[in-house]
Amino acid sequence: MFNLVKMDIRRLFRSRNFYIMLAVTAGLIVMLVCLVATVADPGTIDAMQAQGAEITEEDLGLSQQIQSMTMLDFVHECLSSGFLLIITGIGMSVQVSGDFSSGYIRNICFARPCRWDYVFSKILLAGVYSGLITITGILFAMAAPALFGLHPAASPVLSLLRYAFWRWLPSWAVGLMALSLAALTRSSVLGITLSVLSGGGVTAELAALVCRSLHWPALERYLLGFLARSQSEPLPGAQQMTMILGCSIGWAAVYTIGSLLSMETRDI
Numbered sequence: 001m002f003n004l005v006k007m008d009i010r011r012l013f014r015s016r017n018f019y020i021m022l023a024v025t026a027g028l029i030v031m032l033v034c035l036v037a038t039v040a041d042p043g044t045i046d047a048m049q050a051q052g053a054e055i056t057e058e059d060l061g062l063s064q065q066i067q068s069m070t071m072l073d074f075v076h077e078c079l080s081s082g083f084l085l086i087i088t089g090i091g092m093s094v095q096v097s098g099d100f101s102s103g104y105i106r107n108i109c110f111a112r113p114c115r116w117d118y119v120f121s122k123i124l125l126a127g128v129y130s131g132l133i134t135i136t137g138i139l140f141a142m143a144a145p146a147l148f149g150l151h152p153a154a155s156p157v158l159s160l161l162r163y164a165f166w167r168w169l170p171s172w173a174v175g176l177m178a179l180s181l182a183a184l185t186r187s188s189v190l191g192i193t194l195s196v197l198s199g200g201g202v203t204a205e206l207a208a209l210v211c212r213s214l215h216w217p218a219l220e221r222y223l224l225g226f227l228a229r230s231q232s233e234p235l236p237g238a239q240q241m242t243m244i245l246g247c248s249i250g251w252a253a254v255y256t257i258g259s260l261l262s263m264e265t266r267d268i
Contacts, residue, residue, distance in 0.1 A: 004112070004121035009128060012095065018129075021091040022136050025084070029140040030147070032078050037148035040066035071142060072155035072163060076234035078141040079167060082199040082225055085174045088130045089195020092175040095129070096122060096182035097191070115263040119179075123256060126175030134168045163234050166241065169248040170224045174198060176255035177224075183262040198225040222247050 012018050069077065099105040108118055138160065145152055177198075178191040185191075197203045204226035211219050220226050227244055236244060 004108070004117055005124050008121050008125045012125065012129065015095065017094050017098075018091065021087055021133065025087050025133055025136050026140045028083060029078055029137060030144050033141070033144040033150070034148055036066060036074075036077065037145070037150050040150065066150075069152045070155045071152040072159050072234045074145060074150075074152040075138055075141040075160070075163065076231075079137050080229065080231060082201060082228045084130075084133055084137050084167065084171050084199070085225060085228055086195050086199035088126075088133050088171045089174045089178045089199065090188075090192050091133065092126050092129055092178035093182055093188040093191030093195065095125070096179050097186065097188035100182070100186045116260065119183075119256065119259045119263060122179050122259070123176060123252075126179055127172050130171035130175045131168055134164055134171055138164055138167075159235060166231075166236055166244055167228075169244055170228045173224050173248045173251045173255070176252050176259070180255040180258035180262065183259045198223070199228070201225055201229050204229070222250075224248070224251055 066074075066077075099108075105118070109115065112118070142160075174195060178195060181191040181194065182188060194203070202225075204220045204223050207220035207223060207226075208218065211217065221230070221243070224247065227247055231240065231244075
């Protein structure tokens with residue numbers, strides 16, 4: 001089984017799509033930091049005022065807030081939009097669907113008839129994939145400010161590692177969602193679509209609208225996209241940690257069972 005995991009990781013590092021996803025992650029971070037640096041630059045505000053633009057106290061306060069951020073706060077500001085979920089979901093959808101389109105899955109299942117071996121290797125691959133995407137996002141969010149003249153105050157390494165862990169868990173679960181959808185449809189289309197909708201907060205908004213219309217409890221708060229986007233502080237409190245851990249494990253279990261059922265009930 002672990003030979004399959006090693007093979008999947010080796011194939012991942014030889015995959016061009018993986019490096020494209022890393023480059024996209026880095027590029028988005030740099031663009032976002034450039035935008036934040038522009039908002040925080042006092043020279044930009046002075047130039048806008050000179051051209052007749054109305055600058056409010058809120059705008060000035062935002063600029064000062066950005067300049068006084070710690071590194072942890074700045075990283076959270078860059079990564080709180082949920083786009084790491086999108087990148088992970090798209091990447092895993094492409095990786096898994098490629099096994100079916102290339103014929104790799106037939107060779108593996110012929111050599112190892114137990115379908116659980118294949119699913120387990122992809123579960124670990126999703127953990128590695130989401131972890132690398134998360135680490136890339138954090139490292140570029142830490143390095144990019146210096147390129148634009150921003151110098152956030154240093155934060156403890158332990159705090160950054162804790163932040164990375166709580167960002168990684170929902171991303172891993174989204175990677176398992178992509179795995180289950182690719183195993184079900186043999187295509188990357190549905191996984192990519194739902195990854196974009198989930199990471200972009202669309203599914204949470206739709207779920208909230210339905211719950212309000214039917215007078216149901218706020219079920220959207222259990223969705224992975226909502227959890228990632230609603231984390232207001234870099235390090236979640238005890239209640240939010242419990243929510244993130246419980247929902248990530250719960251959705252991971254659902255997607256794992258769905259992947260196994262899809263693999264067992266459909267011909268390869």
